[in-house]
Amino acid sequence: MSEIAPVAAPLDRRALAELRVRLADGLHARAGEATAKAAPRELLVCAGGACISCHSIAVADELESALAAGGLAGEVRVVRVGCMGLCEAGPLVVVSPDGVYYQKVDREGARRIVAEHLGAGRVVRDLELAWDSPDGRRLTGREVPFFAQQVKIALRNCGVIDPAAIGEYVARDGYLALEKALFELSADDVVAALKESGLRGRGGAGFPSGMKWQFVREAPGDEKFAVCNGDEGDPGAFMDRSLLEGDPHSVIEGMTIAGRVTGAHRGFVYVRAEYPLAIERLDNALAAARAAGLLGEDILGSGFAFDIEIRIGAGAFVCGEETALLRSIEGKRGTPQPRPPFPAQHGLWGKPTLINNVETWASVSPILLRGAKWFAAIGTGRSKGTKVFALAGAIRNTGLVEVPMGISLRTIVEEIGGGIPNQRRFKAAQSGGPSGGCIPAAAADVAIDYESLQELGSIMGSGGLIILDDHTCMVELARFFLEFLVEESCGKCPPCRIGTRVMLNLLERITKGEAVPEDLDTLEALGRHIQRTSLCGLGQTAPNAVLSTLRHFRAEYDAHVLEGRCPAGQCKALLTYTIAAESCSGCALCAKACPSGAITGEIKHVHTIAQDLCIHCGACLSVCPTDAVEAV
Amino acid sequence: MSTGNELARDAATVETHAVDQPDDSVSPATLALIDAYLGDHPGGAERLIPVLHRVQEELGYLPHPVIKAIAERLGISPIQAYGVVSFYHFFTTVPRGRYQLKVCMGTACFVRNANSVLESIRDTIGLEVGGVTKDRLFSLEQVRCLGACGLAPAMMVNSEVHGHLTRTAVRKLLQGLRAKARQKRAAGEADGE
Known part of the structure; x- marks a missing residue:
């Protein structure tokens, strides 16, 4: 497949259709789908956030220079694609259309892939991603359960297309749903399809998307807005980041369709400041969509105008709450507002606003293209897709x-x-x-x-x-989340501002072994009050971590409170530190580290800890080079 | 009761304020930067957060007189602008170190013992969360999830992510950076002579 020329002039519908046909086979092959004719050979390198941290860009560069050195530069193209998903095995390189996955590829690995796989025609076995199945077979490529068990709708293009090439998105039927929404379907058809599909908000609360679209469509007002919530603040979450980095056009297309349906002409994508790569790729994609005539005035000659701006967050977890996010776009402190009125009636600058999560926006086009019934056939009774x-x-x-x-x-x-x-x-x-x-x-x-x-x-x-x-202490985990929420509470309403602080104090007492049994009842009662009386979602859900661990792991709380013991061995204050004589080398590092002088012993002889002096700080444990310090 | 982080942050603020008593002047270059940004992006007070981002990107922090100058240009009160600066963690009115350490305290890193990374930084360079070393070489913040969960525990040094950290790896990394800075300084002094 030839390099795709950057789109300079606006494309019309015919040019889009031609692009789709011209590039379809290559892209089908990359995604592991059947193609009409043989697809050209390509090396896909994961350029998702995690793989880049493992130097995948250097690997891509090395692949290119190895190809050039081997005289293959014109035949095999290196494509920097979005997140393939298996971050643990990164950097990942896939040889397409062969479907061979290589894991943890470094520069030397890159040279070997070119020399052995492309040059000599044999798979580099020791770099290949392979799992042993229970029946003893060696599973490789897309057979690996990590890939085989997945069904990709929102992530359909992540790891398949180059997010910087709008032509590749188009070739995966990109912007075809927008064409349908502009020229074939009425606004009511689109809303009906979303309703029938059963799509629910992917940001957390699970509100039916079709209904939300209808509310904004029917809300009176001459000016409306579409907003994408990409303020992914949950620690341990990187779905929105990977989607914006790997397939930004899917979000742009979904929002533009919403503009057509609701009558909005301006959209905003709110992205965390912690995601510079997502911001850069989205910004490039917006520029490419504008240049191609897919954003701006008179989109594809339909007379419809829509454009999108990026708003960068500034590190406030509460801004993931929709009313707080809207205040933040207005340039204010991100404090939530009571609902109702909902943003659908009274949103950005008081105008009707349709706000959806990144993943929800990315799910819109496939539903319009493949049909609501197809989507609704996946999933459970009330949760589809x-x-x-x-x-x-x-x-x-x-x-x-x-x-x-x-x-x-x-x-x-x-x-x-x-x-x-x-x-x-x-x-x-x-x-x-x-x-x-x-x-x-x-x-x-x-x-x-x-x-x-x-x-x-x-x-x-x-x-x-x-x-x-089993090494995670559930009480400590609950304390970790509470500490997070105490810092992130915006301070507007007292149940959240004061209540979470009191809960944190109680949890700290438990992890330090200072709690009394009644504290657990207080925690539970307080948690229920905060759930009922807080202003926004942050406060209403803040006690969940504590209440759910209390419910499912009550015995662990009891062990802390009644027996002064941490079963997982994590709560330092509850541990007893001892030195195992057979492992101690007598290096005296622990004695030096001990702030309370509890450790004594001669150099090169076994050291001992005086329990009455020990303050349970764990310093000895962390400095011991022979792991002789035991904590139980 | 405050958490350890807040105490550390307060201590750091007090310390640096005593060092830099802000004077009221804003450099012409900074004013030009503000005016250029606002000129390129017509609009109203909703431009406050983007312009703060732009200025902090350039200066590394947001001195009070700069916040005041921005507020005047947007037609809002300085306290309104300051309220926004203090609300968002990303904005700082305190200068940061040349190497900004951002230790991920996301859940994945937490589960894989991110605390040991903080402890190792404290043991190696005596820095608590929110603090800056006296030589302004290092500053330490904790962040909520870098999205590099596959590399847990992870830390960012400026814009580079370091993953799979152990106590030893952290110590070596910091000692390496300090040695590099010392070498640079020595080279700089040699040039000066």
Whole structure:
């Protein structure tokens, strides 16, 4: 496939159609789909955030120079694609159309791929991504369960197209849904399709998207806005980041369709300042869409005008709440407003505003192209389609996955995630970020959807899924989230501002072994009050981490409070430190590090800790070079 | 009761304020930067956050007189602008170090012992969260998830992500940066002679 010339002049519908035909085969091949004719050979290099941190750009450069040195420069093209999902194995390189995946590729690996795979025609076995299946077969490429179990709708182009090439997005039927919305479908048809599809907001609350679109469409007003919420503040979540980095046009297209349907002519994408690469790629994509006549005045000759601006966040978690986000776009402090009125009636500058999450926007085009019925056939009774999860924590395959609603946590953890590393035991999964809760391993077979997670005391949230093993203390985890929320509470309403602080104090007492049994009842009662009386979603969900761990891991709280013991061995103040005589080399580093002079011993002889002097700071544990210090 | 972070932040603020008593002047270059940005982006007070971003990108922080100058140009009160600066974590009125350490305290890093990274920084260069070293070489912040969960525990030094950190790796990294700075300084002094 030849290099795609940058689009200089506005494209018309015929030019778009030609691009689709010309590039279709190559792109089908990259995605592992059947093609009409043989596709050219390409090397896809993951240029997602995590792989770039592992120097994937240097790998791409090395591949190009190796190709040039081998006289293959004209035949094989290196394509820098968006996130492929399997961050743990990065940098990833895929040889297309062969479908061979290479993992943890460095510069030398890049040279070997060119010399051995492309030159000599044999797969570089020791670099190939391969898993052993339970029946002993060696699974490679797309057979690997991490990829095989996924269904990609929102992420359909991530890892397949070069996000900087608008032509490649077009060739994956990009902007075809916009053409339909401009020339074939009425606004009511689009709303009806979204309603029938059952698509619900992917930002966390799960409000039916079609209804939201209808409210804004029917809201009176001469000026309306479309807003994309890309303020992905949940720690452990990187779905929005990867989508904006890997396929920015899918968001632009969804928003432009919404403009057509609701009568909005201006859109805003609000992105975190922590995501400079996402901002850069989105900015480039907006410029490319404008140059191609897909944004701006008179889009594709339809007479419809729409444009999008980027607004960069400034590090405030509460701005993920929609009313706070809108205040922030207006240049104000991001404090939430009471709802109603909802943004659909009274949003940005008091005008009707349609605000959706990144993943929701990216799901719009496939629904219009493939039909509401197709989408609604995936998922469970009330939760349709797929959900993107960011899989992280104590899991073998950290990464980004898109799975059908209704999949079990066990499938995600054991098959897609590859299980728990270091021979530890799966204890729980934390979903929904600080607003969410913990799903215990005992509930791992529950089909995941909006309702089932709520019943378990958690929420779907935006899709962060942190896997916890038996070395995680649930009380300490709850304390971690509370500390986060205390810092991020905007301070407007007292239940959240004061209540979360009091809860944090109680949790700190528990982790220090200073709590009394009544404290647990106080925690629970206080948590319920905060849920009921807080102004916005941040406060209303703030107690979830505490309440869900109290519910599912009560014994762990009791061990802290009643026995002064931390079963996971994490709460320093509750641990007893001892030195194992057989491992101690007598280096005296621990004695030097001990701030309370509790450790004594001669150089080159076994040291001992005087328990009455020990202040449980753990300094000895961290300096010991022979791991002789034990904490239980 | 304050968390350790807040205490550290307060201490750092007090320390640096005592060093830099802000005078009221804003350099002509900074004023030109503000005016150029506002000239290129017509609009109203909604431009406050973008213009603050632009200025902090250039100066590294937002001195009070600069905030005042921006407020005047946008037709809002200085306290309104200051309220925005203090609300968002990204904005700072305190200068940062040449090497800005941002330790990820996202959940994935937390689960993989990000605390040990903070402890190792404290043990190596004596820096707490929110602080700046006396030589202004290092400043330390904790951030909520760099989105590099596959590399947990991770830290950013300026714009570069370092992953899979251990106590030893952190110590070596910081000692390396300090040695590099010392070499540069020595080379600079040699040039000066």
